[in-house]
């Protein structure tokens with residue numbers, strides 16, 4: 001269940017939690033670093049609280065936060081809140097949830113998300129047409145419903161709320177799309193609005209969007225809460241190959257860090273650099 005700790009561009013040293021056996025998501029974003037997988041709205045009981053507790057007790061590592069960043073959309077797991085509670089009580093650490101927010105229209109799922117200290121919502125689009133291209137949602141989701149759910153959550157959540165926006169060239173990085181994104185974020189009122197471009201191999205051959213223009217357009221509308229992230233440093237991974245393989249299940253790892261690429265993993269190339277995806 002646990003992997004890392006790895007250096008997170010947003011949260012510092014982060015112990016990762018991946019309770020998903022395969023990629024399961026409500027979206028199929030072309031830029032997804034996890035590769036292809038099942039697009040579903042079917043919730044499952046995945047996080048085994050007993051196992052999670054055991055792994056946490058046995059772990060000997062230093063880290064700042066525990067981040068639930070499984071292979072897919074974390075809120076598809078209806079048991080996630082139990083593991084979040086254990087993380088807080090047993091480890092006494094800040095818990096972070098990275099979600100695409102698409103299921104927050106459901107009351108129970110909003111409750112599950114509210115158990116975390118920090119929640120990051122994905123806001124890649126401010127209009128239905130861009131949303132369909134940049135996030136390729138499950139066919140039964142509607143933009144209206146997803147946005148309504150995110151706003152409802154944002155207005156009741158008592159922890160720290162942030163947003164993250166992935167910029168893709170030719171899809172959501174033109175001035176009009178950026179303005180729509182900014183106004184959408186304004187309604188959600190996060191304390192920080194991260195904007196970033198892909199730095200690891202995407203599922204489809206998309207290109208990084210215009211971070212400079214996005215920083216200007218979003219800052220003009222949202223002010224200093226906008227934080228662009230362009231960091232590409234990959235020098236903070238653990239040395240042992242078993243840990244690297246666990247990370248590579250959710251987070252392609254530079255191939256040069258492996259002595260031998262595990263048989264069940266594949267090598268993918270992005271911007272001239274080889275990565276291992278497991």
Ligand code: SF4
Pocket residue numbers: 025026027028029031032033034071072073100135
């Ligand atoms: S980027 Fe996130 S939301 Fe998009 S398909 Fe991948 S896991 Fe799902």
